[in-house]
Amino acid sequence: MSTLPTTAAAPAATAPGSGTAGGRNRRTALLRWAFLAPALLYMAAFFGYPLVRNVLMSFERYTPTTYFTGEAPFTGLANWRAVLADPLFTDALWHTAVFTVGSLLGQFTIGLALAVFFSRRFRLSALARAVLLLPWLVPMVVAAVVWRRILDQEHGILNAALQAVGLTDGGVPWLNSPGVALFSAVLVNIWIGIPFNMVILYGGLQEIPRELYEAGALDGAGPWRTFRSLTLPMLRPVVTVVLVLGFMSTVKILDLILALTSGGPADATQTLGTVTYEMSFMRLDFGQGAVVGTVLMLISAVFAVLYLRANRADTGTGK
Amino acid sequence: MPSTTGRTAAGPRPPRSRLRGAWNTAAALLILAVLLFPLYWMVATALQPDAGLDVDFLPTSPSLDSFRAALDSQGGSLLTSLAVALGAVVVCLALAAPAAYALARFALRGERVLVFTTLITQLVPGIVIANALYSAYAELRLVNSYLGLILADASLGLPFSIVLLRAFMVSLPGEVVEAALVDGANRFTAFVRIVLPMSRNALITAGLFTFLFAWSDFIFALTLNTDDHVRPITLGIYRFVGAHVSDWGAVMATAVLSAVPAAVLLVVAQKYIAAGVTGGSVK
Numbered sequence: 140m141s142t143l144p145t146t147a148a149a150p151a152a153t154a155p156g157s158g159t160a161g162g163r164n165r166r167t168a169l170l171r172w173a174f175l176a177p178a179l180l181y182m183a184a185f186f187g188y189p190l191v192r193n194v195l196m197s198f199e200r201y202t203p204t205t206y207f208t209g210e211a212p213f214t215g216l217a218n219w220r221a222v223l224a225d226p227l228f229t230d231a232l233w234h235t236a237v238f239t240v241g242s243l244l245g246q247f248t249i250g251l252a253l254a255v256f257f258s259r260r261f262r263l264s265a266l267a268r269a270v271l272l273l274p275w276l277v278p279m280v281v282a283a284v285v286w287r288r289i290l291d292q293e294h295g296i297l298n299a300a301l302q303a304v305g306l307t308d309g310g311v312p313w314l315n316s317p318g319v320a321l322f323s324a325v326l327v328n329i330w331i332g333i334p335f336n337m338v339i340l341y342g343g344l345q346e347i348p349r350e351l352y353e354a355g356a357l358d359g360a361g362p363w364r365t366f367r368s369l370t371l372p373m374l375r376p377v378v379t380v381v382l383v384l385g386f387m388s389t390v391k392i393l394d395l396i397l398a399l400t401s402g403g404p405a406d407a408t409q410t411l412g413t414v415t416y417e418m419s420f421m422r423l424d425f426g427q428g429a430v431v432g433t434v435l436m437l438i439s440a441v442f443a444v445l446y447l448r449a450n451r452a453d454t455g456t457g458k
Numbered sequence: 459m460p461s462t463t464g465r466t467a468a469g470p471r472p473p474r475s476r477l478r479g480a481w482n483t484a485a486a487l488l489i490l491a492v493l494l495f496p497l498y499w500m501v502a503t504a505l506q507p508d509a510g511l512d513v514d515f516l517p518t519s520p521s522l523d524s525f526r527a528a529l530d531s532q533g534g535s536l537l538t539s540l541a542v543a544l545g546a547v548v549v550c551l552a553l554a555a556p557a558a559y560a561l562a563r564f565a566l567r568g569e570r571v572l573v574f575t576t577l578i579t580q581l582v583p584g585i586v587i588a589n590a591l592y593s594a595y596a597e598l599r600l601v602n603s604y605l606g607l608i609l610a611d612a613s614l615g616l617p618f619s620i621v622l623l624r625a626f627m628v629s630l631p632g633e634v635v636e637a638a639l640v641d642g643a644n645r646f647t648a649f650v651r652i653v654l655p656m657s658r659n660a661l662i663t664a665g666l667f668t669f670l671f672a673w674s675d676f677i678f679a680l681t682l683n684t685d686d687h688v689r690p691i692t693l694g695i696y697r698f699v700g701a702h703v704s705d706w707g708a709v710m711a712t713a714v715l716s717a718v719p720a721a722v723l724l725v726v727a728q729k730y731i732a733a734g735v736t737g738g739s740v741k
Contacts, residue, residue: 167564170564170645171560171564172560173556174556174557174559174560174564174649175556175557175560175561177552177553177556177557178553178554178556178557178616178620179557181553181612181613181616182575182579182616185587185591185609185610185612185613186578186579186582186587186613188590188594189582189586189587189588189589189590189591190578190582190586190590192590192593192594193586193589193590196589196590196593206593206596253489256482256485256486256489257486259482260479261478261479261480261482261483261486262479262480262483263483263486263487264482264483264486267486267487267489267490269724269728270490270494270724271489271490271493271494272724273494273497273717273720273721273724274493274494274496274497276670276717276720276721276723276724277497277674277716277717277720278673278674278676278691278692278716278717278720279674279676280674280676280692280695280696281692281695281713281716281717282496284695284696284699284709284713285496285497285499285500285710285713286496287699288499288503288706288709288710289496289499294512296499296513296515330493330496333493384580387580387581388580391583391584391585393583393584393585393676393677394676394677394692397676397680397696398676398696398699412583412585415583415585415586415589416585416680416681419585419589419592419681420592420680420681425589425592425593428589429586429589429590432583432585432586432589433586435583435585435586436581436582436583436586439581439583440581443577443578443580443581446577447573447574447577
């Protein structure tokens with residue numbers, strides 16, 4: 140796995156003064172920490188602290204007046220009980236699952252197909268691949284706003300096109316019907332995530348030694364056979380990375396849904412991210428918001444563990 | 459897509475393969491047209507200010523009026539985004555460069571620690587950070603402040619910047635720094651005078667990405683601001699469509715303007731985009 144031009148030179152990173160006397164070593168150690176300290180302190184404040192604080196907050200009682208009185212008393216499991224009994228939370232859990240699985244399936248399938256396609260050598264291939272990254276680079280809120288216009292039931296271009304070819308009469312209520320809105324959100328997120336999948340999978344494809352393909356061709360393997368028994372197995376570590384990173388960034392999505400549907404209609408597109416936001420920043424119940432946020436982190440953590448294991452297996456055999 | 463992953467062998471191409479190349483190019487253009495259509499539609503709508511709700515497929519008489527309207531109502535937000543993103547770049551690089559150098563030069567168990575740390579940072583959702591940060595910010599009086607938002611946005615680029623800069627600094631020849639040390643410079647001066655200038659390209663790339671991440675930030679802008687004192691463009695466009703939208707031309711013009719940094723990045727730092735896409739957690 141080397142999307143970054145790193146790792147290979149790692150052994151060179153030995154301390155220049157490591158072989159000399161103890162005093163020099165101690166000075167080097169001190170200096171090393173001086174260089175590292177600012178970043179470490181910052182990380183502790185902006186990643187470590189929120190992580191811990193969030194868990195603590197989930198056991199505290201926050202009300203709209205908390206920020207005037209400064210009082211958030213310990214309430215044990217009250218927030219957890221309230222949230223777990225809240226149908227909004229259970230619905231959101233389900234929506235998040237559908238949204239994440241649907242998005243990943245779509246992004247990955249299309250991303251892989253494009254990565255394979257762009258591995259062919261032809262004119263404009265590299266340029267087209269680069270330009271395809273735009274949807275991922277545009278701010279997510281902006282992309283969602285554009286899609287909101289395209290998916291408009293009465294004046295959106297998508298329904299206009301579908302009506303023109305006679306596929307629908309009244310227009311599909313992409314964002315207005317509780318039964319369709321989540322599907323639309325998945326659709327938009329697939330569009331946003333395709334470049335991410337394509338780029339990483341393309342990188343992975345380029346790492347597969349070409350001789351293997353030549354050997355396969357000599358053995359008379361057809362294109363589909365080659366893809367299934369050569370490309371996919373060789374690509375497996377990259378596939379794991381793509382899916383896990385994709386999972387971690389999809390499961391927590393907030394921007395896209397807020398700008399596209401605001402969680403509606405009738406809470407049909409509320410996910411764990413939007414519910415956290417709603418509980419904390421709309422209802423000002425930061426304790427309950429923290430519960431949902433903690434659940435979100437726990438789900439991500441499980442997949443992070445999977446990732447670490449895949450990553451370790453990869454570094455063991457790699458290079 | 460039952461296509462081949464095999465590549466055309468080098469050497470003079472037979473006519474059949476040239477034909478296939480043309481088909482591939484045509485297919486690629488079709489894919490582009492489909493996938494980039496939403497962005498085309500954004501531009502097309504922005505160029506038709508008088509179209510009302512029914513925009514023509516082709517802007518036959520394009521006008522920049524919508525851009526004027528967008529700048530009138532959202533110009534301030536664009537400037538705010540610019541200031542915040544630049545601030546985030548400064549904070550991020552100031553933290554990342556020394557840390558990356560330490561990880562590259564002094565024997566640390568850098569690799570493992572780095573992968574693990576970047577992973578943790580990916581794992582903590584933005585909304586969770588905001589949730590906890592808000593109470594801390596309320597006490598520190600950082601809510602509704604530029605400084606508060608800049609500090610929070612710097613977190614979006616930091617892990618990636620450290621990974622990128624470390625990868626670059628590992629490849630710098632250690633002798634150059636050693637020579638400076640022999641000449642009497644201390645480690646810090648050597649770092650500032652020699653390592654930083656030599657790492658210029660990597661610093662620019664890390665800076666560009668941090669700029670884009672901060673420019674695209676929505677969660678911190680939404681949660682760490684309770685009034686309109688600090689309102690970056692992502693928040694601006696969100697509020698713009700939150701109210702009943704009458705002028706979609708202006709909304710889309712705002713969208714176009716806020717997508718400009720993405721386009722610039724695509725041109726300038728294409729090479730590193732694969733690394734940026736993963737936020738640095740793929741080695």
